Structure formats: structure tokens, C-alpha cells
Amino acid sequence: MRSRWERLILIAVVLVFPIMDRNAYHIDVLVTAGLFMILALGLNVIVGYAGILNLGYAALYAVGAYTYALLNLHAGFPFWPGLACAGVSAALFAMLLTLPALRLSGDYLAIVTLGAGEIVRIALNNFDSWTGGPNGLLGIAHPTLGWGDWTFNFGVKSAPYYFLILALLAILVFFLRRLSDSRLGRAWLALREDELAAVSMGINPMWAKCSAFAVGGFIAGLAGAIFAAKQGTVSPDSFDFIVSVMVLAMVVLGGLGNLWGALLGAFALSLLPELLRGFDVYRMLLFGLAMILMMLFRPQGILPEMRNVERRMRNINR
Amino acid sequence: MGSWDVFIQQLLNGLTIGMIYALIALGYTIVYGVLQLINFAHGEIFMAGAYIGLAAAAAWILVSGTALTGGIALAGVLLFAMLGAAALGSLTERFAYRPLRQAPRLAPLITAIGVSFVLQNVVMLLCGPVDKRYPEILAARQYSFGLVSMTHYQIIILIVSVTLMLGLHLFIKKTRTGKAMRAMADDTQAASLMGIPVDRTVNLAFVMGSAMAGAGGVLFGLYYHTVNFHDGYLAGLKAFTAAVLGGIGNIPGAMLGGLLLGVAEGLGAGYLSSEWKNVFAFLVLIAVLLFRPQGILGTRVVKKV
Numbered sequence: 001m002r003s004r005w006e007r008l009i010l011i012a013v014v015l016v017f018p019i020m021d022r023n024a025y026h027i028d029v030l031v032t033a034g035l036f037m038i039l040a041l042g043l044n045v046i047v048g049y050a051g052i053l054n055l056g057y058a059a060l061y062a063v064g065a066y067t068y069a070l071l072n073l074h075a076g077f078p079f080w081p082g083l084a085c086a087g088v089s090a091a092l093f094a095m096l097l098t099l100p101a102l103r104l105s106g107d108y109l110a111i112v113t114l115g116a117g118e119i120v121r122i123a124l125n126n127f128d129s130w131t132g133g134p135n136g137l138l139g140i141a142h143p144t145l146g147w148g149d150w151t152f153n154f155g156v157k158s159a160p161y162y163f164l165i166l167a168l169l170a171i172l173v174f175f176l177r178r179l180s181d182s183r184l185g186r187a188w189l190a191l192r193e194d195e196l197a198a199v200s201m202g203i204n205p206m207w208a209k210c211s212a213f214a215v216g217g218f219i220a221g222l223a224g225a226i227f228a229a230k231q232g233t234v235s236p237d238s239f240d241f242i243v244s245v246m247v248l249a250m251v252v253l254g255g256l257g258n259l260w261g262a263l264l265g266a267f268a269l270s271l272l273p274e275l276l277r278g279f280d281v282y283r284m285l286l287f288g289l290a291m292i293l294m295m296l297f298r299p300q301g302i303l304p305e306m307r308n309v310e311r312r313m314r315n316i317n318r
Numbered sequence: 319m320g321s322w323d324v325f326i327q328q329l330l331n332g333l334t335i336g337m338i339y340a341l342i343a344l345g346y347t348i349v350y351g352v353l354q355l356i357n358f359a360h361g362e363i364f365m366a367g368a369y370i371g372l373a374a375a376a377a378w379i380l381v382s383g384t385a386l387t388g389g390i391a392l393a394g395v396l397l398f399a400m401l402g403a404a405a406l407g408s409l410t411e412r413f414a415y416r417p418l419r420q421a422p423r424l425a426p427l428i429t430a431i432g433v434s435f436v437l438q439n440v441v442m443l444l445c446g447p448v449d450k451r452y453p454e455i456l457a458a459r460q461y462s463f464g465l466v467s468m469t470h471y472q473i474i475i476l477i478v479s480v481t482l483m484l485g486l487h488l489f490i491k492k493t494r495t496g497k498a499m500r501a502m503a504d505d506t507q508a509a510s511l512m513g514i515p516v517d518r519t520v521n522l523a524f525v526m527g528s529a530m531a532g533a534g535g536v537l538f539g540l541y542y543h544t545v546n547f548h549d550g551y552l553a554g555l556k557a558f559t560a561a562v563l564g565g566i567g568n569i570p571g572a573m574l575g576g577l578l579l580g581v582a583e584g585l586g587a588g589y590l591s592s593e594w595k596n597v598f599a600f601l602v603l604i605a606v607l608l609f610r611p612q613g614i615l616g617t618r619v620v621k622k623v
Contacts, residue, residue, distance in 0.1 A: 115604050248428075285440065
């Protein structure tokens with residue numbers, strides 16, 4: 001994406017794709033990829049910017065999905081306020097998780113997130129009266145858009161969600177780019193590079209970790225609400241440990257700390273299993289091999305993070 | 319049965335499964351000790367070990383035409399599973415981790431996930447996606463001690479795992495190679511300057527950890543009577559939890575963590591509810607880490623500036 005023309009062409013292709021391609025399966029795959037791209041952006045804040053390994057990210061996704069589902073089913077919340085509530089509740093839950101962060105560091109905090117992720121999933125499975133247990137919740141309302149008398153229901157087809165996700169991705173990229181260059185974003189990077197030095201320079205580590213989790217959680221909550229609204233149902237198996245692992249793989253494979261890398265990694269890893277469908281039973285085997293090979297050839301990820309200095313150098317050279 | 323007997327019985331059940339967790343946890347902890355790497359493929363190596371044991375038993379029946387029973391048969395199956403798992407662990411280290419030793423810290427995590435996918439799918443393609451019955455290598459017998467009873471397998475699991483753990487402990491404490499491992503855990507760079515062959519020592523850590531997991535796999539299969547290609551995931555997760563609980567990198571810690579986790583699970587399942595069984599394990603973990611962040615036997619690393 002060097003020149004302005006290439007960017008414009010890419011944006012045009014992305015915008016007209018669902019109109020040109022009427023294959024419902026293609027759009028559906030892209031919507032799933034889009035959800036993972038949102039998740040990858042969120043996890044990138046926690047793992048990429050703040051450098052905290054999180055192995056229970058699916059729990060935050062689940063909190064968002066169930067928040068919207070429960071608010072919609074019990075209190076009749078429409079989608080848009082439900083979306084905001086989902087984001088906020090996932091953010092609050094994420095902040096709760098960082099309470100042990102005050103004393104834990106590195107891999108130990110990762111294990112707490114892993115444990116929390118499992119607890120959430122098992123709790124969703126066992127609080128039958130609230131969450132419907134393993135069967136989950138049914139009949140969640142799809143989003144609607146209205147202006148005066150005119151209303152549009154998103155329904156079960158994937159195309160409207162494609163545009164919803166696209167819009168959300170654009171907004172997220174806009175804000176995250178600004179955020180990563182802000183005082184808070186720099187505090188995260190400093191904390192990641194050298195916690196001791198960062199703390200000596202006056203960064204409050206608790207606040208920085210907490211806010212990284214909150215931002216990452218908020219984004220996961222949004223993705224969860226969209227997922228619930230699109231499916232119309234939620235059940236605990238959509239939020240397995242494997243989901244956390246896959247999102248992490250997307251972020252690392254794309255290039256930790258790089259926004260575009262996270263997007264590209266999520267896109268590639270969600271499409272790859274679909275592209276391998278022709279190989280039938282060997283599909284996941286090949287997927288695993290592909291993951292190993294990609295990592296061996298590009299240990300720093302597809303699009304490694306560009307340091308500020310490099311970025312400036314490139315601007316000068318141009 | 320009185321309430322006291324129920325308690326003892328649940329404690330024994332918990333100890334049995336705890337022993338298996340401890341065997342798997344050792345692999346996580348040895349590797350973490352020398353490399354500071356979480357070997358996420360370890361759970362699948364445990365599962366593959368169970369299947370290799372199964373294959374060894376099936377091969378025996380094919381060759382000899384007689385069913386496989388008795389202590390020697392069990393020892394043979396265990397040995398095969400340990401060797402097979404050790405080979406898998408060694409290969410994983412050589413091809414998925416060694417090339418990435420200088421790479422960013424999370425890169426090997428992703429190859430580990432890739433290896434997990436590969437192992438799971440290879441086992442699924444070879445043996446099918448349904449539960450496989452584990453052969454009854456030893457006759458089912460019950461022993462009663464006063465008011466509690468133990469099955470044959472429970473006793474075998476206790477004996478085999480205690481023997482293996484003791485052997486590993488002595489190896490690490492008494493032999494030259496064990497000393498090399500401890501030196502690497504202390505300071506890899508200094509160890510390599512002292513002439514310790516880093517690559518070989520790291521590989522050996524994987525080999526030994528995987529052999530323990532392979533033995534754990536056979537014991538797991540015998541205890542639950544079935545194995546499935548999915549079994550590695552949850553067992554691996556819990557064993558990892560056990561390793562962290564005891565203090566990751568610390569070998570007696572891994573054993574203690576495994577036992578504690580098994581007992582917490584056994585008592586939780588017995589007294590509260592079995593559906594929440596898996597929650598107890600993680601709640602115990604979070605509680606311990608909150609009060610003792612370095613794990614029960616772990617030593618606090620002081621950061622030097």
C-alpha cells in the first residue's frame with residue numbers, strides 16, 4: 001500500500017465486493033474473517049502494544065456476546081445500545097482480570113487469563129437458568145437501522161454485517177492509530193520494552209496494564225455483540241480456548257504490535273482453512289503445517305512492527 | 319460409608335489423577351527451566367504417548383496371537399510409549415523450536431500450536447475420531463484397606479509414577495547431564511561458556527519431559543479405559559496449571575502442583591458438583607498465584623539492574 005492509488009483501489013474492491021460477488025458462502029467467510037480481524041485488533045493492544053500475553057481472550061469475546069444476548073432477551077435492549085453495553089461490560093471484566101497483575105508478571109499473568117477464560121466457559125455451560133447451559137441462548141434480535149418510518153432489519157444474510165464490520169474496522173483503525181501514538185500508547189510500548197525503566201520514568205504500571213486490558217476487552221465485547229446479533233444464538237462452544245489461541249496466532253503471525261499485521265494475520269488465518277477445504281480430512285493437518293512453516297520463515301511476523309525511527313527514516317527518504 | 323471414608327476415598331481418587339497430572343507437568347517444567355518456553359504441544363505428546371502404547375499393545379496381539387496381560391506386558395507397553403513420545407518430543411524441539419531460539423518470544427508459541435494441530439490430526443487420521451478402548455492389561459481387581467478400596471490400576475499408577483519421578487529427580491540431582499541442565503536453568507549463557515552443549519541439553523530436556531508424558535498417557539488410558547485424540551488438550555492445560563501452581567521450572571514443585579490439583583479436583587467433584595470439577599482447578603490456581611505469585615515452591619527472581 002505504498003501509493004494513494006493502490007489504497008483507493010483496495011478500498012473500492014472491498015466496498016463493491018459483496019455487490020459483485022453474490023455467492024453467500026464467500027460473504028459469510030469474509031464476515032467471519034472480519035470478526036476475527038476485530039478481535040485481532042483488540043488482542044494486539046494487549047499483547048502487541050502492552051506486551052502482556054493473554055491466553056483467555058475468548059472469555060472477553062464471550063462476555064460481550066452474552067451481555068448483548070441477555071440484555072436483548074430479558075430487557076428488550078435493541079442492538080446499538082446493546083453493542084455499547086457489551087463493549088463496556090467486557091472492558092470491566094478485563095479490568096477485573098488485571099487486579100492480580102499488580103503482583104504477577106509475564107507468564108504468570110498469562111496463566112491467570114487462561115484460567116479465567118476456562119472459568120467463564122465452564123460457568124456459561126453450568127449456569128443453566130441464566131445462560132441456557134450448553135444449548136446456549138436462542139432468538140437474539142438482529143440489528144435494525146431506522147430513520148423515521150423507514151427501518152431496515154439486518155436479518156440472517158451476511159452482506160449487511162459485512163458493511164457493519166467494515167465500518168467498525170475503519171473506526172477502530174482510526175482510533176487505534178491515534179491511541180498508539182498518544183501518551184497512553186507510548187506508556188504501553190515503554191512498559192513492554194522495559195518495565196523497570198518505564199516505571200522509573202513515572203509510568204503507573206497498574207494503570208497502563210489495566211487500560212490496555214480495558215481497550216482490548218472493549219473491542220472484544222463489540223465483536224461478541226456483533227457475533228451474537230448475526231447468529232441469533234450464542235452457545236459456550238463458540239468461545240473455546242482454541243478461539244483465544246487462534247486470535248493470538250493471528251496477531252503473532254501478522255506481526256506483533258503492528259495494526260496492519262494483526263489485520264492481515266487474522267484475514268490470512270481465517271481464510272486459510274476455507275482455502276484448504278478441497279483437501280478434506282487433511283485440512284487441519286495442512287493448516288498446522290502451514291502455521292509452523294510460516295513462523296519458521298518469518299519469525300517476526302508477516303508485517304513486523306515498524307519502529308518510530310524507521311517510520312521517520314522512510315518519510316525522509318520518500 | 320461414613321463421611322470420613324468418603325473423604326479418604328475422594329482423596330485417593332484425586333491423588334491417582336494428580337499423579338498423572340504431575341507426570342505431564344514435569345515436562346512443562348523441565349523445558350521451562352532450561353528455555354523459559356511454554357511448550358504448548360506437550361499435551362498432544364501426552365495424548366500421542368497414550369496412542370503409541372495402544373499401538374504397542376495391538377501389535378503384540380497381532381504378533382503373538384495372545385492377549386496382553388501381566389506386569390511384564392505393562393512394562394513393555396510403558397517403555398514403548400515412553401520411547402515413542404520421547405522421539406516425538408525430540409523431533410518437535412529440533413524442527414519447531416530450535417530454529418526459533420533467537421526469534422521473538424512468542425514465535426515458538428505459534429509453532430507449538432501448529433505442532434498440536436499436526437499431532438492431533440495425524441492421530442485422528444490414523445486411529446479415527448471416536449474413543450478408542452484401552453486394553454485391560456491387568457486384571458481388574460479391588461483391594462480393600464479397612465473401609466476404603468483401591469483398584470489395581472490406582473495402585474499401579476501410584477507405583478509407576480512415584481518410581482519415574484524419583485528416577486528423574488535423581489537423574490537431575492546426581493548425574494553430570496542433570497547438573498548441566500540445572501546450570502542451564504540458572505544461566506544459559508554462562509553454562510554455554512563453561513562448555514555445556516546447549517543444543518544437546520535442551521533436546522534432552524524435551525526427551526525426558528516427553529517420556530514422562532508418554533508414560534502418563536498409558537496410565538491415563540488404563541485408568542479411564544478409553545482414549546481420544548482430544549484428550550491431550552484438557553490434560554495438558556491442567557498439567558500446565560499444575561506446573562505453574564508448584565512454581566514453574568521447579569521439579570518437586572511440578573509434582574506437588576499435580577497432586578494438589580488432582581486432590582482439589584477429586585474433593586471438589588466429590589463434595590460440591592462434578593460439573594464444576596474443572597473450575598476448581600483454575601480457582602485454586604488463581605488463589606495460589608494471588609498470594610504466592612511465584613508458585614508454591616518457586617523462588618522469587620530478584621530483578622537486578
